[in-house]
Amino acid sequence: xxxxxxxRRELTFAERMYLPAILKGLSHTFKHxxxxxxRAGVTMQYPEEKWELPNFYRGVPALVKDEDxxxxxxxxxxxxxxxxxxxxxxxxxxxxxxVEKAPEVFxxxxxxxIFCGYCEEVCPEEAIFMSKEYEICGTSREELVYGKSKLYExxxxxxxxxxxxxxxxxxxxxxxxxxEQGVDTHQGADTE
Amino acid sequence: xxxxxxxxxxxxxxxGTTVIEAxxxxxxxxxxxxxxxGLSVAGNCRICLVEVEGMPTVQISCNLGVRDGMVVHTQSExxxxxxxxxxxxxxxxxxxxxxxxxxxxxxxxxxxxFDFGTDGSRFDFPxxxxxxxxxxxEKVVFDAERCILCTRCVRFLDEVAGKDELDIINRGDRxxxxxxxxDELTSDYQMNIVDVCPVGALTSTDxxxxxxxxxxxxxxxxxxxxxxxxxxxxxxxxxxxxxLVPAENQAVNKWWMCDDGRFTYRDVGADDRLGAxxxxxxxxxxxxxxxxxxxxxxxxxxNAGKDLTAVxxxxxxxxxxxxxxxxxxxxxxxxxxYRARDFAKDDMLRTGDGNPNAAGAELMGLTPFTTDLPGAxxxxxCGDGVxxxxxxxxxxxxxVADCRESxxxxxxxxxxxxxxxxxEKRGSFTNVDGRIQRVEPSVRAPxxxxxxxxxxxxxxxxxxxxxxxxSADSVLKSMGATRPAFxxxxxxxxxxxxxxxxxxxxxxxxxxx
Numbered sequence: 113x114x115x116x117x118x119x120r121r122e123l124t125f126a127e128r129m130y131l132p133a134i135l136k137g138l139s140h141t142f143k144h145x146x147x148x149x150x151r152a153g154v155t156m157q158y159p160e161e162k163w164e165l166p167n168f169y170r171g172v173p174a175l176v177k178d179e180d181x182x183x184x185x186x187x188x189x190x191x192x193x194x195x196x197x198x199x200x201x202x203x204x205x206x207x208x209x210x211v212e213k214a215p216e217v218f219x220x221x222x223x224x225x226i227f228c229g230y231c232e233e234v235c236p237e238e239a240i241f242m243s244k245e246y247e248i249c250g251t252s253r254e255e256l257v258y259g260k261s262k263l264y265e266x267x268x269x270x271x272x273x274x275x276x277x278x279x280x281x282x283x284x285x286x287x288x289x290x291x292e293q294g295v296d297t298h299q300g301a302d303t304e
Numbered sequence: 305x306x307x308x309x310x311x312x313x314x315x316x317x318x319x320g321t322t323v324i325e326a327x328x329x330x331x332x333x334x335x336x337x338x339x340x341x342g343l344s345v346a347g348n349c350r351i352c353l354v355e356v357e358g359m360p361t362v363q364i365s366c367n368l369g370v371r372d373g374m375v376v377h378t379q380s381e382x383x384x385x386x387x388x389x390x391x392x393x394x395x396x397x398x399x400x401x402x403x404x405x406x407x408x409x410x411x412x413x414x415x416x417x418f419d420f421g422t423d424g425s426r427f428d429f430p431x432x433x434x435x436x437x438x439x440x441x442e443k444v445v446f447d448a449e450r451c452i453l454c455t456r457c458v459r460f461l462d463e464v465a466g467k468d469e470l471d472i473i474n475r476g477d478r479x480x481x482x483x484x485x486x487d488e489l490t491s492d493y494q495m496n497i498v499d500v501c502p503v504g505a506l507t508s509t510d511x512x513x514x515x516x517x518x519x520x521x522x523x524x525x526x527x528x529x530x531x532x533x534x535x536x537x538x539x540x541x542x543x544x545x546x547x548l549v550p551a552e553n554q555a556v557n558k559w560w561m562c563d564d565g566r567f568t569y570r571d572v573g574a575d576d577r578l579g580a581x582x583x584x585x586x587x588x589x590x591x592x593x594x595x596x597x598x599x600x601x602x603x604x605x606x607n608a609g610k611d612l613t614a615v616x617x618x619x620x621x622x623x624x625x626x627x628x629x630x631x632x633x634x635x636x637x638x639x640x641x642y643r644a645r646d647f648a649k650d651d652m653l654r655t656g657d658g659n660p661n662a663a664g665a666e667l668m669g670l671t672p673f674t675t676d677l678p679g680a681x682x683x684x685x686c687g688d689g690v691x692x693x694x695x696x697x698x699x700x701x702x703x704v705a706d707c708r709e710s711x712x713x714x715x716x717x718x719x720x721x722x723x724x725x726x727x728e729k730r731g732s733f734t735n736v737d738g739r740i741q742r743v744e745p746s747v748r749a750p751x752x753x754x755x756x757x758x759x760x761x762x763x764x765x766x767x768x769x770x771x772x773x774x775s776a777d778s779v780l781k782s783m784g785a786t787r788p789a790f791x792x793x794x795x796x797x798x799x800x801x802x803x804x805x806x807x808x809x810x811x812x813x814x815x816x817x
Contacts, residue, residue: 188403189516204513212437213404213513236403282400290433299438 159247170227170242172258173220174266182283183264184239187215191231191240199224200231210287210297218260222248243269308374323365323376324352334378335387335416337502338454339366342559344463349454351394351416353386354378362386384420391421397432397477398503399449407504409517413452432477440470441489443509443563444498448480451505457481457497464560465652467491481505493652495563499549510567511547515539523746524551524800526733528619528726529565530647531657533735535801536561538569538727538746545569545727545747553801555739562654564647571725572747576709578722579751589713589720594752594762601719602766604701605635608682612637615677616670617687618645618659620756621731621743623779625661625668626787627760628686634767639680641673643688655736660726664734667789685712687723687756705759707749721763722753729755731776732798734789741802742795 126132156163165171178184187204205216231240243266250256258266290297307316310327317326322345324334337349347367354365357375362383365376377383394413402408434448453472458481462468469489473482483489498508520539527534527548534557539547548569550561581597582589592600605612614637616628632640642665649656659665677683677694685704696702696716704713705721713720726733728749734740749755754762757776765772773779777795784791789805797803 186404187513188408189519190403193516193518204515206513211404286399286433289430292430293433295433295435297436299435 165244169244170229172222172227172243172245172248172266173225173229173231173240173263174243174245174270175218175240175260175263176238176267176270177264182211183214184237185215185218186211186213186237186239187218188213188236190234190236194230194234196228196230197224197226199226210290211283215260218263220258220263222256222258223253241267241270243267245269306370306372306374308370308372308376310376311378317370319370321370323354323356323363323368323370323374326370327354327365327376327378332378334365335412335419336366337412337452338456340456340459340500340559342464343456343459343500346455346459349394349452350390351387353383353390355380355383387416388420388422391416392426394452395421395425396427397449398452399431399436401447401450401504405447405450405504406507406512406517407450407501411504412502434478434480438482439488440483440506441494443495444489445507445509445512446481447505447507450503451481452503453479453481454502455481456500456502457506460497460500461489461491461494465491465493465496470497492563492648492650492654493560495566496550496560499559508547511539514546515541520546521746523744525727525744525746526660526735526741526802527561527565527568528660528733528743529562529568529658531655531659531662531736532557532653533660533733533739533741533802534561534565534653535741536565540727540746543747545572551800555801555804556735556737556741557653560653562648562652564654569727571708572727574708577707577750577753578709578713578720579753581722581752582717582720584718589717594754594759597719597721598759598762598766601703601721601763604682604703604718605631605684605763605767608635608637608684608701610636610638612682612684613639613677613680614641614684614686615673615688616640616642616665618642618662618665618670619726620661620665620687621726621729621776622661622664622667622734622740622790623731623776623783624687624756624760625665625670626783627757627764627773627779629668629670631760631764631767632684634764637684640670642670644672657736660735661733663736663738664732664740667734667787686760705756707753721759722749722751723756723759724749724753728753729757729776730795731755731757732780732793732795732802735802737804739802739804740790740793740798742798742800 175185187202189202192200192202199221201219202215203217204213206212207214229242232242245266305316306319307314308326310330313330315326315330317329324336324339327334334352334354336352338346339352345367347364350364352365353362355377356363408414436447436449438446438448440446458470461470467490469483470481473480495508498506519541521541523538525536525538527536535551535553536548537551538545548566550557550559552559580591581594583592583597583600612635614632616625645658647656647658648654677696680699682701683696683699687705699716701718702716703719704717705723707723707725726743727747728745730745731743732740733743757779761772780790781794784793
């Protein structure tokens, strides 16, 4: 291999003296020290002070209830299926009423969650949203598996426009139409 | 014979064949809801439309007989458009239930919508609503809104199960499937209607909302409920068996299985499963290592010699029965046999014999047990310690290999070797007709319990000093040398449908041996 021999530049006298460069650096530091001009500096006083997060920010996924306090999640398990790191685990249960199904257990392992937002994207019921919550801390692995109550609690931070509003009112409409058409939804031979 | 051209390919079939059957003969398929190979033709869903040259309109392929020289197009624009129109009609009143519907993932409406449905509905009016939670029996729930009225369930109960318990009531868009007022389904095969239902209208109360089907690990195996050996697909998740559905095998169960068989999985998750080998020390059973337990078992068997009375379960696989017999021959055991077990009996599938491998046991030279156990000095309960609560207090040595705890084990066992259920091991069963079929594991056994072939193999190795077999397959391959019915067989060679051997059949009918 051919190579080129690069000739190093000779240092000037001032450079060889070492101190001028040190003084130049210190003057830069001093300029910032003084130039802050009464400001506390560039450090943000976290946790007293926090970031203003943009609306597209993806924090901890959270569950929401609708205006009537009904769990919107129907345990269809699509988020569990789509979740790339398999952070979500759901155990469905049968419930009384128009919506026949709800999650008995809805766990998200925050140590696994990669905040990709696929769960929000795939949800057919608009029941899971990415919140702006980013403080995930605990002293054990178990503590960082967020259960249903914790996820609903975080969901409350989303505010009124944060997914609580059910624009389609799909289940409400179903119940209304059923009653208008006089349909007895739960029939059992033993009750006839 | 009639030769017809389907999508450019020629096929020759017997007269009387329908076009859909001819298409399937070619390895292709036409979308269908109401047509089922095991049921009569109803021709009401209209989704199987195909274009036939020379016929002015599209035809339903399920009810169109073949003609010589017929030219059929299943994928033409006209056929596809016609099916899309049928889909639109079927979906007019279909609820958007998929997130809470158990059928999602194995629903034909979903599949065909994906294939050629439209992406929206042009129907602006409120949908017609019907009862969504109708109890047909304690096993089956009906959702009338999801129903597309294909009548597969009606025809199954009438034609196959022989119980004409369902029918369509009301008219027009009020049509519903119903049982007679005040009645419930009584058929012992009623859960098959859940399987034949192409949509989510009929669901099983047992499996309802347990898991979405796409999460299930599907394992093809054999039902161990009776000696019929119905082929099943075991759905499991979280190391738990969640459901059993029949798998097609024309030589055994066609497309069906009985309701009792579907519930046999419940033993797997029982609370009293044995998970560790135990040896009785100072009157108490204590958990020990496998090595210690097997050494104690081998010693006990060696001491017993011809005084040993052995009950070998006909619920064990052929391989395990062979190993058990080899052990007993080696020891020189005197009394041996299997316990007869009762099961429901009818003229459809259920045989009345609750031993899934009774024919296999007969092939191994075992006969139903007649001797009373009480009084025996040395007892080996091989895979069958649960239901026999005999008084074995006079026995000096009781070796039990079983998967569940029982009174016999707690009171009398000297050595306990924990084994597994049919859902946790590999091997083969010989069914009532002498068909040898493959059993596959779908879940892991609890604790350190070992497959019966493994523990019997190790026990045999302890007795003889030879190497223990490394797999159930190796046992099957080697046992052919001494057991002609199994000559040349391996688990791989059995294939998914099993193999019927002439010898096996003859023996099962009591003609040989």
